[in-house]
Amino acid sequence: MTSRSTSRNRKSKNTATRLSMGAENYLLSIFRLEEQNVRVTLTVLADHLKTLPMDEGLGTSLPSVGGMIRRLSREGLVETTANKEVVLTSKGRKPAESIVRRHRLAECLVVDLLEVDLHLAHIEAHRLEHAISEYLEEKIVKALNDPTTCPFGHPIPGSAYTPTRQTKTLDKAQQGEELVIDSVPEDDPALLKYFVEQNLVPGREVDVREAAKTRGVITLDSGAGDIVFSYDVAAKIRVCPR
Incomplete structure (x- = not known):
């Protein structure tokens, strides 16, 4: 053949x-x-x-x-x-x-x-x-x-x-934590574009400025200004300790 x-x-x-x-x-x-x-x-x-x-x-x-x-x-x-x-x-x-x-x-x-x-x-x-x-x-x-x-x-x-670091979803983060973005959701094109525009991509270091569960929002300090998310969105982002 x-x-x-x-x-x-x-x-x-x-x-x-x-x-x-x-x-x-x-x-x-x-x-x-x-x-x-x-x-x-x-x-x-x-x-x-x-x-x-x-x-x-x-x-x-x-x-x-x-x-x-x-x-x-x-x-x-x-x-x-x-x-x-x-x-x-x-x-x-x-x-x-x-x-x-x-x-x-x-x-x-x-x-x-x-x-x-x-x-x-x-x-x-x-x-x-x-x-x-x-x-x-x-x-x-x-x-x-x-x-x-x-x-x-x-x-x-x-x-x-192989997972090398302990990760959790961002909605579980506490105020004052220093974190690194591990993964972001990709299924929502508009949301993904927002992540990219804010440079909120894997490897990015962020600090949790505020975790306001009563108001339903979490605020991150990315070094270039604050980024505010709802807890629903935060639940789709995985982070790990810096």
């Missing part, structure tokens, strides 16, 4: 085993929500899918989401619990980790090599993730020196990532 024939056979095999773009997006979304310790219901999932690029062509109505979940359930990739929570099965977790890995490698690729603006990286990665083959994935990993986190601080599945 020629090398060209071998290449064609490899491509056919990968094509046959690759899920549809829609199914990959659902598994990615469920995985991301589980990472955030969010209880995944059809309503929560529908809201999360609306943060994906419109050209992904996903239906985000509850009937559409329910139909896809039933399909994924028939394929053994997800299951719905008695309290109507959607969870990944052991069979579904492997492709979910694969698409999340490709997405985060794509984020690293567009930021580190293509110099795409950081706040646009998440959207551009969504457009690239489905086209990355196993062969190209290996090339990206080599070109980027095997990264362990994406530009927003989230671990890349299948990498050598």
